[in-house]
Amino acid sequence: MTDAKLAKRLLSDMIRVRRMEEKCAELYGETKIRGFLHLYVGEEAVAAGSLSALQTDDAVVATYREHAHALLRGMPMTSIMAEMFGKQEGCSRGRGGSMHLFDTAIRFYGGNAIVAGGLPLAVGLALADAMQNRNRVTACYFGDGAVAEGAFHESLNMAALWRLPVLFCCENNMYAMGTALDRAQSQTDLTAKAAAYNVPTTAVDGMDVIACRDAALAGAEAIRSGGGPFFVEFRTYRFRAHSMFDPELYRDKAEVEEWKKRDPIRLFAEKCLGDATLSADDVTAIESESTRELDEAVAFAEAGTWESIDDLERDVLTPTAEALG
């Protein structure tokens, strides 16, 4: 049994993400959003569940498929949407776009479009916490594709060697862009790779938001009690194409349809309605609130302004007056 408050939050979080992502696809079609756009549809339970396990001062390092993580960590949808529109009211002033959402205020460190590029960064943030005696967790998200990169192995080794507080969150959606896991990896059990570095691991059903939350809670708890890094593999699936340019030639439609039967939002909504944790009215209220939030975000982005070209070369180096002390 799940308590109603938590259920409402998790269902709401997943629906907010789903609606935002669907709207992004639409806006991409209208050419309001350009560049690469990677949607999280189908994977919502992973971000919603795992991020709900974090505390306010924990840090998050994410990938280029990070709209959900930014939103659920507390970045306003207005700011995210304006960034995707390329407006200066966006979180990164329109310099980053969909793949580079950042927010210092909530310790959200991107938005990294180099596969596995965020892992060393997360280890460094955790090192800084450890050396400055702060008991915080850095949650680092990456996909199954990242596991093939050297940066993954180097990072897990150093995090384990130095017992650093990193929660490694592997979002295994079974495809590195268009390459299936078993076509790229000699060892398809990704927890075995982390275990090889003496990092404790667990693998969970990434379509089950409660399982995702519980796994992250257990991992974060182990980290906070001084156990060093923890690795969670979330077994999930991306319902939509890798990016808006992807014709999806590498997987069967039947496979996608099969996974859609395990839509994390529907699964959780049915469960909550079935055991009466939530009522139909609750679900309706969540839907209408997320519509309101989305409408507001799109209106904000539309009303946003273009940065002056006179400022093109700003934010390359820190202005000298802005001394760091």
Add this chain to the structure above:
Amino acid sequence: MKTTYRSAVHDAMRDALNNDHRVVLMGEDVGRYGGTYAASKGLLEEFGPQRVRDTPLSELGFVGVGIGAALGGLRPIVEIMTVNFSLLALDQIVNTAAALRHMSGGQFSVPIVVRMATGAGRQLAAQHSHSLEGWYAHVPGIKVVAPATVEDGYGMLAAALADPDPVVIFEHVALYNTSTDVDSLTKTDISGAAVRRSGTDVTLVTYGGCLPKALDAANELSLNGIDCEVIDLRVLRPLDDATIIESVAKTHRAVVIDEAWRTGSLAGEISARIVEGAFFELDAPIARVCSAEVPIPYAKHLEQAALPQVDKIVAAVETTVGARP
């Protein structure tokens, strides 16, 4: 008292570790071994393994860790054994350290200092001897410096640590054993070039390991009545155009000496800037003395033949001074 370049670098790190608790030194063999070029000898014993941190052989990983640690409030000095190995870390330096501020819309500064040995002359062959400073100098978002004197070996490292942005320091291997009489070492700057020898007939522009060669050539040429001005670039990005142009406006002739390969070199960039900024001041074509276009060979006579040398500089200057329209 004679102070070596090596001990200047050592003292700069030691003083930084003493004066600022946020400073950490990390890299391969910086601790127990004392640094490949012995620049960190004794620092592990003095500051302990937390702050003087031996890393695994993971250049990509530990440079990324340094970036994350900088974001987390530390002031890391990351040592990479040699510029050739830094190619393994190029992704983190170029895609993260240099880009983070811009792609986050100015939210982050990355106060990391990356030190590495560069250059040839010790018969270390083609995977330990190259001069790739120009590659780094190509990239907006980082500062690139090449201290060529004992004073700058100390002073520019101190200045780099006080800088809020990523600074990459190139220490030419031939400089570590050079020495000068100095009373005390102090922080200098990383803002511009220095005129190391004042002259009227021709401007020699150089940096790093070629500075002593250029000064030797200037002394030799002075015996033949040719008065050279020698500019030590010190900072390779951003380039100090003003000092170069001012000198050429006085001497009307320029020879650029650069240990990198001529194709796509900083020497090419400097020549272009002289042409752009002082074309009508020139009385002779700009000459370049660069390395031969071969991977640096092992055999001593071949290695020496590949590099800029005093006699080649003298010959180039004589040709330039002798040139008549």
